[in-house]
Amino acid sequence: MTTRPSRITQFHALSAMQQRTLLMAWMGLPLFWLGLRVLGLLRFQDRLLKTPAKSARALALADIRALGEAVNIAARHTPFPAACLTRSLLLGWLLQRQGVKSELRIGVRLTQGSLDAHAWVECEGIPVNDRHDVSAQFASFGDLIPLKAFQTP
Template identity: 40%
Template sequence: MKIRELSWYERRVLVQSCVLLPLTAVALRLIGLKRWQSALAYLARIDVSRPMAQVDPWRQTYATARMVKAAANNGFYRANCLQQSLALWWLLRRQRIISDLRIGVRKESGKFEAHAWVEFRGTALNETGDVHERFISFNGPISIAKAKS
C-alpha cells in the first residue's frame, strides 16, 4: 500500500494511528486499561442528537481498521493487539461508530495467552472471523464504567 494511493480519509486515520498507538502504549503502562479507555471515551463523547453522516459504516470501519493495522505494522511503533484495538475503538468512536472492545483468553501449549480485538455489530474488524474459535471471550464487551454514549 502506497501513501499516495490512499484517500484523504485514510491518510488522516493513518496519521492519527501513528500518533495514537505509542501514546496508548505509554498510557496503558502509566494508568491502566480502564482509566485509559475512560479517558478515550471522554475525548470522543458521542452526541446522539447530532445526525450521523450518510456514509457506509461497514466501509468506514474496515478502512479505519486497515489504517490502524498499517500504522502498527509499518509505523515507527509496533503496537500489540490491545494497543491496536484501543486505538481502533477510539477512532471509530470519534466517527460516531459504536464498536465493542473484546478480550479473549486461551491456553496454548501450556501457556496462558490473551488477545484483544474490536467488533462492530458482532463482526471482528481487526481479526479473522475465527477469533471466537481460537479465544474464549469474556462475557460481553470490555466497557467503561462512566462512558457517555
C-alpha cells in the first residue's frame, strides 16, 4: 500500500514562486470573495485595475500556468467559497502585479437545458488556470461591457 505524501511534503515540492503564490492566494481568496459580494464584479475589477503593477518580468508560460495551479490548490484548501470567478480575479491581479498581461474570460454553455457560466484567465489567448480547451467548451463574452453603456443619456 502506498501512502500519499503529506501536505507539507507537497508544499515543499513546489517552487519558491509557487509557494509564495499559494500562501498569498490562500490569504487573498476570502478577501476577493468578500470584494465580489460587496462591490460586485465591475466595481471590484475596476479597483483591482488601479493597483500599480511592478516592473514587467518575463515569465514563461509554464511559470504562469504554475501560478494558476497554485491559486487552484489554495482554493481547494480554503474554508471560504472559491468559485472560478474569485480564483480568476485573484490570479489576474497577481499576474498584473508581476507585470504579466492577462485577460479575464467569462463564458457560458447550455448543458441539458441548463445555462452554465465559467470564468478563467488567458495570457496571449492561452488559458492559464484551466484546461487548454476551456474556450472551446464555453462561449466567451470577450471583454466585459461597462454597465453605463446600457444606460440612457
